[in-house]
Amino acid sequence: MHCFEIEGGHKLSGEITPQGAKNEALQVICATLLSKEEITITNIPDIVDVNNLINLLGDIGVDVKRISQDTCSFKAANIDLEYLQSTDFRKKASSLRGSIMIMGPLLARFGKAYFPKPGGDKIGRRRLDTHFIGFEKLGARFHYNPNEIFYSVEADELKGCYMLLDEASVTGTANIVMAAVLAPGKTSIYNAACEPYLQQLCKMLVSMGAKITGIGSNFLHIEGVGSLSGCRHRILPDMIEIGSFIGMAAMTGSEITIKDTAYDELGIIPDSFRRMGIKLERRGDDIYIPKQEGYEIETFIDGSIMTIADAPWPGLTPDLLSVFLVIATQAKGSVLIHQKMFESRLFFVDKLIDMGARIILCDPHRATVIGLNKETMLRGTVLTSPDIRAGVALLIAALSAKGKSVIQNINQIDRGYQNIDQRLQKLGAKIKRVQSK
Template sequence: MGTFKIEGGHQLKGKIQPQGAKNEALQILCAVLLTPELVTINNIPDIVDVNKLINLLKKLGVKINKLGKGSYTFQADEVNLEYLESDQFKIDGRGLRGSIMIVGPLLARFGKGYIPKPGGDKIGRRRLDTHFEGLIKLGAKFGYSREEQFYGVEAKKLKGTYMLLEEASVTGTANILMAAVLAEGQTTIYNAACEPYLQQLCKMLNRMGAKISGVGSNMLIIDGVDALGGTEHRMLPDMIEIGSWIGLAAMTKSELTITNVSWDDLGIIPETFRKLGITVEKQGDDIHIPAHTDGYEIQSFIDGSILTISDAPWPGFTPDLLSIILVVATQARGSVLIHQKMFESRLFFVDKLIDMGAKIILCDPHRATVIGHDYKSTLKATTMTSPDIRAGVSLLIAALSAKGTSTIQNIEQIDRGYENIDERLRAIGAKIERIE
């Protein structure tokens, strides 16, 4: 198990380029199963979760050719369906939550799709009901082995229908959408997720010959087609990483420029950081964060009540950045209530921040009140363990701002979502060392 050794308390300076979007990559890579033709994908992040999915596709028989850094071609013209029922697949599929999104494309093209209960972050329950209820409405027969925790759907031919999703699940919408593009007739998905990454998937599928309208809204209308062709696609920059670097700059009083961020796809992320008093400047398609040497002050609501920042489906604030917001608030002037609605275990990492001297009241599994230090008392170095991707990076940001030398164990969790993070941080002046 790897460890980061971090000497905190240093100002950073320079430019940092965000990687390709992890959450987009997991959807887009599964979509290559929808066609026997060549698909070229660019700006793929070199991270553990994405590499696991690429390896899973390879074992499924997809021909994969690396063209260069972040660029690959995929051709699913000889898919090995026998692998889906092998013991090895039951092991491989469990190692990655994103593997659930191979089910829709396989079902649509080959009439069957299987998946073991996927793994991923330990952040609470993440139900798969939306995925399978949608596929069942398209005409699939569902099966589940409780003993093996193995799911399966089969159908001779999917048929379009109207469905109202119980929740605006991003991966659920993606899975149902990829099945519906090859279904017979018209499918309407209401309460669909509409994140930029889901929009990217829709645009890619339309270039492949799909007929999807309503892209960017919560109602998608899909007219099924007989087959899809090849295409070329480029990933957006990762909005979660962009938010992480904004938080890093503020906490370490550093002047940073985050380049090529695709401002139009960031939604309310910049404005949410501004509510914490952080200066977020637009310079072309870059974000510039000046050094906050005098600190930053949390705004109040208009009536003077304490600011609350909570997560919500897009275009609301993404839950993946609440951990970053929370850690940044520990050194602000003022107080904020963080309300994590979607995952009941995601705030438990605050114990580590309290050990470092942060003033945080964990009200319940979903809410935490943060009383900022205003840099009058810096966080103290400590030894900690990364519980999930986003909490791990939040603890890393805390360690880079703290006095002394901290260690973070279980950094494999961070590597799942952030590409070569230690090298990229060293390039802007961070004192961080990877110890295997």
């Protein structure tokens, strides 16, 4: 096992390019199961979760060719459905939550799909009801074996229908859309997720021959087709990485440029950082963050404390709330961070408190941060990354802290951030990967 050793308090400078979006990659790679023809995907992030999914598809029978570091071709002409019942499949699939999205394509194309209870981040209850209720509405039979914690769906024939999702689940919507594109008839999905990555999935499916309208809205309409062809698809830059780099520049008082951000797809993320007092400038498709010695959190018009809360798109993505929380520790002013969608994502604040941050954890969903206004630096310490997003927030804190910090369990960070230590070293960060003692 490795850990990061970080010497904090150093300025960063230069340019950095975000990796391809992890959350989009998991969706579009699963979608390759829908066609027998070759599909080429570019700008794939070289991270643990995505590589594990690619390897899993290879085990299922997909012919995967690595064309370059960020480009792969997939040809799902010979799928081994019996492998889905194997112990090896259960072990590998259960370790990666995103691989739940193989169920929709397999159900659509073969009339059956199996999956173990997925793992992933330990960030509270993340139910799968939306996925399976959607499959059932399309005509599938759902079975859950509580003894083996194993899910199965089967259908003699899927049929298009109207459905109102009980929650705007991103992975749930993706799974249902992928099941519906080959289902005869018309499927209408109301309260669908509309995140840019879901839009990207739909655009990729359309390029394969699917008939989908309403893309970008929460009301999708799908006309089932008989088969899908191959295509070439490019993944968007990762908005979570972009937000992480903005926060990193602010916390360390650094001047950096984030290249090729697909700015128009970032929604309210830039303005949310501006509400925290962070200056940033759009330059074409790049984001320039000037050096700031301090930043002040805005208040609402009536003078009440600013609230930063997550919400389904076009609201603020929950994956960035940990970054907003950590940058607030060095701001002037106070903010209430309200994590509505997951009940355990704020529990890493005790580590920030150990570093000297002023944070009141109100309950599993809310934390009030009283900024130190950079008058007192955070202290370096030994930290443990509990999940991907909290892990990078702790990394940002360590880069800004006085003294040395050690971050353990960095495999969590590696799941979502590509060679983050090497890329930050090029900006001047004092970070190195070492063997844990």
